[in-house]
Structure formats: structure tokens, C-alpha cells
Amino acid sequence: MRMRSRNVAAVLCLVVAPVLLVGCAKPRPPKTLIPPRVDLARFGTLGMIEFTGPVGDGLGVLASREFLASMQRGQPGTPVVELGNQKRVLATLSRDELDIDAIRAIGEKYGVDALVLGAVQAEKVQPNVSFDSAARWLTAAAEIESGLDARIVDTHNGATLWSTATRARAELGRVDVDASGLSSTGGDRPELAHEPQARELVDGATDDFWPYWE
Numbered sequence: 002m003r004m005r006s007r008n009v010a011a012v013l014c015l016v017v018a019p020v021l022l023v024g025c026a027k028p029r030p031p032k033t034l035i036p037p038r039v040d041l042a043r044f045g046t047l048g049m050i051e052f053t054g055p056v057g058d059g060l061g062v063l064a065s066r067e068f069l070a071s072m073q074r075g076q077p078g079t080p081v082v083e084l085g086n087q088k089r090v091l092a093t094l095s096r097d098e099l100d101i102d103a104i105r106a107i108g109e110k111y112g113v114d115a116l117v118l119g120a121v122q123a124e125k126v127q128p129n130v131s132f133d134s135a136a137r138w139l140t141a142a143a144e145i146e147s148g149l150d151a152r153i154v155d156t157h158n159g160a161t162l163w164s165t166a167t168r169a170r171a172e173l174g175r176v177d178v179d180a181s182g183l184s185s186t187g188g189d190r191p192e193l194a195h196e197p198q199a200r201e202l203v204d205g206a207t208d209d210f211w212p213y214w215e
């Protein structure tokens with residue numbers, strides 16, 4: 002009977018001790034919401050020129066739309082004047098190049114304090130091919146690599162206030178061959194990968210505009 006009591010006491014110690022240790026442990030401090038690294042309000046009213054991109058594929062237009070949406074989700078109320086296509090904007094000023102004088106002229110004409118500018122590049126990447134003769138399977142995947150270079154410039158003196166460069170890859174299509182036959186996913190059209198690719202580029206580019214927990 003005395004041995005059983007000792008066993009019960011030992012079990013209780015094993016159960017209670019960890020609870021007491023947890024109760025005595027120092028609690029983790031609560032996370033703090035840190036303001037965005039870049040406060041867009043200090044730039045004043047922004048003018049946004051549609052991002053340039055590969056001719057005819059719409060990636061520049063899509064990236065522009067995603068960039069604007071991300072800026073204003075991160076910092077609601079940010080005033081942005083959408084100016085449209087760069088060639089059209091320059092044509093209204095009778096200019097051919099987006100130089101410092103043109104940037105100043107845009108600021109005066111449209112009443113914006115800074116301009117959001119960007120360029121998207123995209124190129125196909127050599128397909129990746131994997132082959133296993135023993136297992137009798139082959140996989141081939143084609144990808145497209147894209148990049149986004151964006152900046153905000155002061156319309157009074159043409160100075161760059163902020164800049165970023167991001168890169169992303171997206172799969173265009175995949176072909177798998179094994180003993181059971183051939184299967185494929187996607188296609189060879191780059192536009193099929195544009196939407197997720199534009200989002201990935203913009204997410205990386207606009208990270209500075211979002212608050213974060215630390």
C-alpha cells in the first residue's frame with residue numbers, strides 16, 4: 002500500500018512539474034505592427050504612367066494594374082493620377098523621350114508631385130528535361146522568366162525617390178511521358194502565365210509599401 006502511494010506521488014510530480022514550469026516561463030512579448038518602410042504620403046500626389054513591356058502581350062498593362070492595386074491596399078487613400086500609356090503622355094507634351102524636362106512638364110500639366118514608372122521584361126527560358134531510362138519516364142517543362150524595374154521620381158527635379166527590381170519565373174507548360182502514355186499541362190502561350198507572374202513580380206516590388214508584424 003505504501004509502495005502504491007509512492008508511485009502515485011511520482012506520477013503526480015511528473016504531470017504537475019511541467020505545468021508549473023510552463024506557468025513560470027516568461028511570456029513572449031506581443032508582436033508589434035511596424036509601419037511601411039516607405040511612406041507614400043511623403044511623396045504627395047502620384048502620377049502613374051503605364052508600365053512598358055513586351056509589345057503585344059499585355060504584361061506591362063497587367064503589372065501596372067497589379068502595382069497600383071497593391072500600393073493602395075498597402076496604404077489606402079494614396080492619391081494616384083493614372084496617366085495612361087507613356088507614348089500618349091509624351092505626345093500630349095510634344096516630346097519623344099521621358100527625360101528630366103519631360104518629367105517636369107508632366108508634373109506641371111497634371112499636377113502631380115512624383116511619377117511611378119516601370120518596365121517589364123520577359124523571355125523564354127530553355128526547357129528543363131528530365132529522363133530516367135530505368136523507370137521509363139521523361140518530363141519536359143518550358144518556363145518564362147520576367148523582371149520588373151520600378152521607380153518613383155520627383156517631378157520637380159527628376160530625382161529618384163525610390164526604386165526596386167524583382168524577378169520571377171512561371172511555367173508555360175509541362176509534358177510527362179511514362180509507361181502509361183503521355184500527359185501535358187498548360188500550353189506554349191506566354192499569356193497563360195502572365196497573371197500569376199505579374200502578381201509575383203508586384204508582390205516583391207511593393208513590399209516596402211506594406212506594414213508588417215515583428
